[in-house]
């Protein structure tokens with residue numbers, strides 16, 4: 001079954017070459033099944049890379065998925081041409097009247113700033129408030145997760161002395177969790193951040209459960225609220241095989257003497273091709289979310305979702 005994206009989105013060509021069935025927005029679905037509506041708030045600077053990474057995982061499903069992208073109006077992205085945004089993206093104002101089965105809030109390279117200092121903070125906070133009544137399930141990634149944990153539950157982030165950078169071993173913290181169905185007892189996921197949440201702050205919030213964590217400095221990895229309508233993912237399962245390499249090379253060229261990503265290069269040698277240990281986890285994570293927490297739970301008629309809302 002296909003994933004439907006804005007017409008001529010560059011990611012579509014890449015995904016088609018990977019045998020993912022992509023439909024443009026004009027084409028009708030062949031079956032009378034309501035597609036799942038997913039909204040992606042893409043805060044990453046190089047938009048097409050994140051689009052491709054997320055659509056690759058959302059598209060690897062028998063479910064019909066229709067994706068809308070939005071960017072922030074209160075901070076206009078500098079690395080993405082305005083005609084690209086005009087062609088493929090909307091704004092929150094253009095979608096606030098709609099309801100969605102799922103939403104993804106991406107990471108963002110703004111973790112050094114206090115949340116309130118980020119130019120689009122008020123807008124992102126408004127979107128997170130709106131999501132409570134207009135989105136069935138929200139998946140927050142990296143800075144998106146930090147922002148969600150802070151906005152919804154007051155959990156602070158802290159600067160770490162050494163960048164959490166590499167591919168870290170994790171384990172499940174709960175049994176029989178559908179989001180983790182198919183995960184091995186130990187699994188690997190990339191992290192790339194300079195900040196963290198403290199586990200004890202998360203455990204203090206009765207509505208939150210840590211579903212998976214790492215005993216390394218990567219710490220809590222997947223946090224869910226009680227209703228399992230909000231997931232906070234501190235790592236980057238969606239990253240391409242060479243994303244960490246690109247970040248390392250970028251910082252190396254900038255003379256920043258970056259640390260070598262852990263558990264990534266054979267013999268920790270950046271001249272060797274990296275070992276990819278997280279692809280299957282990425283596919284399971286997104287497929288389980290889509291299947292168990294979006295498709296199987298969301299109302300068939302999206303208008304039924306928080307009908308009482310007069311937002």
Ligand SMILES: CC(=O)SCCNC(=O)CCNC(=O)[C@H](O)C(C)(C)COP(=O)(O)OP(=O)(O)OC[C@H]1O[C@@H](n2cnc3c(N)ncnc32)[C@H](O)[C@@H]1OP(=O)(O)O
Nearest residue numbers: 045075077078079080107108109111118119120142143193
């Ligand atoms: C913690 C996480 O979530 S990890 C996810 C973040 N990881 C990444 O973004 C990896 C890829 N990013 C990069 O490699 C770099 O950010 C680059 C190369 C794209 C840009 O680096 P630089 O040019 O040095 O930084 P620059 O000052 O232009 O800002 C980079 C981004 O930070 C964000 N940003 C910077 N200042 C602000 C601000 N005041 N308010 C909001 N966003 C800001 C923007 O997203 C900006 O990119 P955009 O304008 O295209 O949206």
Ligand SMILES: N[C@@H](CCO)C(=O)O
Nearest residue numbers: 109110111192193247
């Ligand atoms: N993943 C990011 C961290 C930025 O906050 C990078 O190194 O680009």
